[in-house]
Amino acid sequence: MRAGIIGSGAYVPKKIISNFDLEKIVDTSNQWISERTGILYRRKADDNICSSDLGAEAAKIALKNANLNPEDIDLIIAASSSPDRIFPATACLIQNKIGAKNAAAFDIQAACTGFIYAVTTAAQYISTGLYKNILVVGCEVLSKITDFKDRNTCVLFGDGAGAVILSEVDYGGIITNILGADGSGSELLELPAGGTSEPASFDTVKERKHYIKMRGCEVFKFAVRVLEDCTRKIAEKANVSLKDIDYIIPHQANIRIIEAAIKRLEYPCERVVVNLNKYGNMSSASIPVALHEAYQTGKIKRGHKIILVGFGAGLTWGANLIEWTL
Ligand code: UT7
Numbered sequence: 001m002r003a004g005i006i007g008s009g010a011y012v013p014k015k016i017i018s019n020f021d022l023e024k025i026v027d028t029s030n031q032w033i034s035e036r037t038g039i040l041y042r043r044k045a046d047d048n049i050c051s052s053d054l055g056a057e058a059a060k061i062a063l064k065n066a067n068l069n070p071e072d073i074d075l076i077i078a079a080s081s082s083p084d085r086i087f088p089a090t091a092c093l094i095q096n097k098i099g100a101k102n103a104a105a106f107d108i109q110a111a112c113t114g115f116i117y118a119v120t121t122a123a124q125y126i127s128t129g130l131y132k133n134i135l136v137v138g139c140e141v142l143s144k145i146t147d148f149k150d151r152n153t154c155v156l157f158g159d160g161a162g163a164v165i166l167s168e169v170d171y172g173g174i175i176t177n178i179l180g181a182d183g184s185g186s187e188l189l190e191l192p193a194g195g196t197s198e199p200a201s202f203d204t205v206k207e208r209k210h211y212i213k214m215r216g217c218e219v220f221k222f223a224v225r226v227l228e229d230c231t232r233k234i235a236e237k238a239n240v241s242l243k244d245i246d247y248i249i250p251h252q253a254n255i256r257i258i259e260a261a262i263k264r265l266e267y268p269c270e271r272v273v274v275n276l277n278k279y280g281n282m283s284s285a286s287i288p289v290a291l292h293e294a295y296q297t298g299k300i301k302r303g304h305k306i307i308l309v310g311f312g313a314g315l316t317w318g319a320n321l322i323e324w325t326l
Contacts, residue, residue: 003126003134004169004325007066010292011057012160012279013045019155026151033155038255042158042280045141050084052093054161055139058288059098062135062163070100073165074131077122078107079114079138079284081313082145086195094137103135110181111189112251112312114138114284115162119308119320120177122166137163138284145191147211156253157212158280162288172303172323176238178230179318185222189214189313220257226317227251227261230309234319242267245321246304247294251311252276252286273299283312300324 018041019030033039045054055078063070078091091105110117115138122134139161148154166174193209194200204210227250235242242265250258252275262269273294275286282289287308294300302324309319 001127001129001168002173003123003166004173005164005322006167006169006325007062007068007165008163008288008292008295009058009061009065010160010162010289011054011061012043012289013049013054015044015046016041017044022155025148026154028151028155036256037156038276039155039280040277043160044143045159049141051080051082051139051141051161052084052090052097054141054159055090055094055137055163056097058139058161058163059094059135059137062165063098066165068133068165070098071102072133073100073103073135075122075125075134076100076103076105077118077134077136079110079118080107080140081111081114081283082140082142083107090139091137100135110312110316111314112253112281112283112286113310113314113316113318115287116308116310116318116320117179117316119164119166119174120179120318123174123177126166126168132167134166135163136166137161138288140283140285142212142283145210145212147208149208150211152216153212153214156281158282160279160282160285160289162285162292164288164291169325172325175321175323176234177318177320178234178237180226180230180316182315185315188218188222188315220254222315223253223257223311224260226311227257227309228264230317230319231261231265231307234307234309234321238321240305240321244305245307247271247273247300247306249273249287249290249294249306249308251309252279252290253281295326302326
């Protein structure tokens with residue numbers, strides 16, 4: 001049995017933060033941010049909103065587009081780098097918020113690659129026949145774990161959520177997947193405190209260790225390498241030439257990362273989906289939001305072959321090759 005995407009949804013908060021707004025908070029400029037990253041705007045959730053709230057909104061849209069009711073969902077897999085709490089799982093909170101009372105629910109932690117890991121996992125449950133309808137959500141309120149005193153990171157991230165429903169399909173579907181990890185690079189991108197290695201204390205708060213820390217330059221080089229590698233490898237694995245891939249939807253961290261990898265792949269840049277100019281890096285939500293928008297705006301059509309490819313903290317990376325069902 002082949003799993004395929006039968007509905008998608010996306011939700012971003014209304015509040016827009018421009019580069020000019022950030023100029024007033026840290027020592028930065030619109031010129032630096034736009035030239036070095038390609039980001040112009042990002043969204044910011046209100047103080048009372050958390051990741052499961054955005055995830056639930058995206059999930060409701062995906063359910064509607066899939067013509068399913070919340071009770072039809074058998075399993076929810078949520079991916080988030082900014083979960084509501086360490087536990088319970090954000091997937092359980094989404095389950096409650098949308099009323100998916102028949103669903104099992106758990107989270108996957110693979111940072112910005114979380115959505116790719118979650119889709120890959122969901123596809124296995126469908127192909128074994130264990131579950132029929134699975135909701136996969138990538139949701140982030142990164143603004144609450146971003147240090148707005150650190151210009152190296154605070155210009156990059158944004159809030160939002162994307163969701164898809166996977167079911168058995170008789171046309172198209174997920175053709176193959178690739179996942180990878182290298183824990184030796186775990187310190188390149190992390191949120192140091194609040195877990196069991198450095199529990200929350202007055203010192204961890206004083207040292208701002210509850211915010212994202214990143215060694216940007218090293219992550220940049222890793223990202224270009226795995227974006228190229230992973231895209232090439234998944235096409236080879238599926239025995240498909242990159243010429244026959246209609247769209248590549250990469251993780252949206254930095255336009256320079258995407259352009260460098262796409263140039264190495266000799267792939268036409270007009271067939272790469274980019275939305276980071278509007279939303280910045282939404283970690284696990286970047287790819288599903290870009291996918292949903294590309295389908296809604298008529299770019300992606302039935303029968304198109306698309307590659308979703310991501311990378312992130314862990315370090316982790318991965319890709320899904322999909323023949324579009326809808
Ligand atoms: O989704 C998770 C994965 N994350 C990523 O993929 C992010 C990967 N990394 C990047 O995208 C880039 O490395 C950054 C955008 C984070 C940084 O760009 P860069 O071209 O690598 O800049 P840099 O870190 O080498 O810094 C160059 C200069 C430095 O000043 P000096 O030392 O040359 O005087 C920085 O202090 O730019 C300075 N700088 C800034 N200036 C103005 C760093 N951030 C800013 C800023 N505004 N926001």
